[in-house]
Amino acid sequence: MSMSKESKPILLTVILIAVAFVVFFANRLLPQNSIFPSETGDLTIPLGLFFAIDIGFIVALVLGVRTKRPSVVWFSIIANSIFFVLLSGLIFLLAIANSISEP
Template sequence: MSVSKENKPILLTVILLAAAFVVFFANRLLPQNSIFPSRSGDLTIPLWLFFAIDVGFIVALVLGVRTKKQRVVWFSIITNSIFFVLLSALMFLLAIANGISEP
């Protein structure tokens, strides 16, 4: 199964969006084996994972802009920009929550 060069940014955006949902809901989906400590309130692991996903949205944006199909370019600019801004806002709120919860 080969993905063409023009469709890689779209596929990367979908994978990153799914990864963001998995990281966000990981504590609810797998409470026993969670990577997030629920009692201590330490949010550094989700912050770093969301940061990596945010960088991935920037990479997908650059890959999308470099393609030759106009639909892929516009899709990449619109969706990756929206997801980047929303995830950055979520990371900011998580950083504030992490700062408040630590002694």
């Protein structure tokens, strides 16, 4: 089963949103094997994961703009731009929190 070129950016956007929620709520979902260490307060792993997801939103935006269907192009521009800005704000806040918690 092959995916069409028009469905790849939409599917990538949905997958990236799901992964961002899993990374954000990882401490609640898997408290024993958490990527957010509760004792040290080190946020470098979540920062790196959110940065990779942010780059994924840029890739999904580029893939969406290169399609021929106008509805996919508009969805890609609007959705990926909004998610990119929101996740960049979250990364900025996490970076500030990480710098405050470091000795």
